[in-house]
């Protein structure tokens with residue numbers, strides 16, 4: 001599923017992470033589900049395409065793909081979510097408010113495919129939701 005991050009507006013498209021080139025709000029067509037106007041949320045570009053994330057007032061989401069000359073190429077499903085973040089990219093001070101030293105060590109070890117203690121990782125995973133609520137960061141381990 002293609003995902004637009006609700007805060008950074010980064011787009012995960014076919015497994016690639018794209019930063020927005022514009023957050024302009026334009027009328028970009030009509031919703032195929034309910035016929036209401038579609039408004040753009042964010043524009044992204046790849047080497048060969050423009051990608052436009054849009055929604056209607058009924059919160060139907062759509063990702064439209066165009067070539068570089070703005071010829072329509074196709075529509076894709078889109079969801080809005082919170083981008084998952086690797087443990088090593090999160091500030092230690094933040095991690096330490098929720099996780100123990102042993103849990104942090106083993107989350108990092110797991111991320112780096114190093115040996116880790118399974119129980120520590122299980123305990124850490126049980127706290128991901130709490131961490132997400134506190135910092136709005138979804139951990140991807």
Ligand SMILES: [Zn+2]
Pocket residue numbers: 031032033034035036056057058059060
């Ligand atoms: Zn709609």
